[in-house]
Amino acid sequence: MNGQPNSKPWTLTVKKGSRLRLRLINSSGSTFFRISIDGLKFSVIEVDGNRVKPIEGQNVIVPTSARYDVLVDVPDSGSYTIHAAALGDDKQCLGVIHTDDAQVTVNDKRPTFDGVTVDFRSLQALNPSGFGRKVDxxxxxxxxxxxxxxxxxxxxxxxxxxxxxxxxxxxxxxxxxxxxxxxxxxxxxxxxxxxxxxxxxxxxxxxxxxxxxxxxxxxxxxxxxxxxxxxxxxxxxxxxxxxxxxxxxxxxxxxxxxxxxxxxxxxxx
Missing domain, CATH: 2.60.40.420 (Cupredoxins -  blue copper proteins)
Structure with missing residues (x-):
């Protein structure tokens, strides 16, 4: 994740109470990732650079080459592991969001992905997207x-x-x-x-x-x-x-x- 191995994961230091906008970019050659953040919900607000009606979830499926923007609130002090689990495989890549008053800890266990999953079938454009005419x-x-x-x-x-x-x-x-x-x-x-x-x-x-x-x-x-x-x-x-x-x-x-x-x-x- 962001060029860092799981043994020394990418970390982001924030203040308690922060609201973050994260852009999840799947730049792999062939892997789909299912992404979640321990203890934190998020709202998907954009896909491939295009606004969508905000939708809350506990994890999101990001296929190869797609980009999903999410809003994440960090209401409490702590260390929160980001999991990007490869679909069809038992591997994952890890990152960490932590508040500046907490020690960095990493949860390397693969999540069970309980809760609401967001994918392209969950999304609606923020504004009407039609062309106002028949299909040619x-x-x-x-x-x-x-x-x-x-x-x-x-x-x-x-x-x-x-x-x-x-x-x-x-x-x-x-x-x-x-x-x-x-x-x-x-x-x-x-x-x-x-x-x-x-x-x-x-x-x-x-x-x-x-x-x-x-x-x-x-x-x-x-x-x-x-x-x-x-x-x-x-x-x-x-x-x-x-x-x-x-x-x-x-x-x-x-x-x-x-x-x-x-x-x-x-x-x-």
Whole structure:
């Protein structure tokens, strides 16, 4: 955590009664972390740099490349261990928040994670996030793979190999500037995938009130589930759209989003 090993954990000294804003950044190559702080609750207020309605919890799941901002109150003197536990593994990394009138102590036992868990399905944007118009284009994106062979695909495709058939350009998800686009990610693989679209933020649909769908740039798609994102095509170019597990990306789990000018070209596909 912050470059420090568990044997000499990163520490933050504060005064009793402090309110802290912590930015939890998952910069790992492939690990999801479930994060809690012994004895302290927190409120999630931001995800990937975008404000959300504050939601209180005892722990939060932060997938690869995501960023969650939390508010933490430290009402009493003491030493409070931060646990970032790797999902799917028994390992964790540790840090410590302590008041300036207390000795630093470290709890190296893995927490049981009782209480409320916050993840992307818990979030709502602080303000309405819709584009106020109909959807122009929808793509289904099939996420698939085989653990034993370590094959990971998007729409039965390994980047950069072109699709078989008469239209190799279907390697890309083609869109036009100004469109409202939905990508419906269907995960039929045995793993969860942190999906990231370069050059854009997107709304994550499926909450109780999609008018306040949270705005993110990375969302994980749990195994066996479907997650739909929606974005405004306002940044022309060709943009990587991929799984942010570096090992999945390395074997080809990517299908770029490409802006095209000629609608006739889209119709031909």
């Amino acid at each position: 284009r929808v793509y289904d994106v099939l996420l698939s793979g085989k653990m034993k062979k370590y094959e990971w695909m998007m729409n039965n495709h390994y980047w950069p190999e072109p699709f078989a058939g008469p239209h190799p350009e279907k390697t890309y998800l083609d869109i036009q500037q100004g469109e409202v686009v939905q990508l419906r990610m269907i995960n039929r693989s045995p793993m969860s995938h942190p999906m990231h679209l370069h050059g854009h933020t997107f709304r994550v649909l499926g909450s109780a009130d999609d008018d306040f769908a949270p705005i993110m740039d990375t969302v994980w798609v749990p195994k066996g589930e479907t997650v739909t994102i929606e974005f405004l095509a306002n940044n022309p170019g060709m943009w990587a759209y991929h799984c942010h597990n570096i090992w999945h990306l390395a074997v080809g789990m990517m299908q770029p989003v490409r802006y095209v000018v000629d609608e006739r070209e889209l119709l031909r596909q």
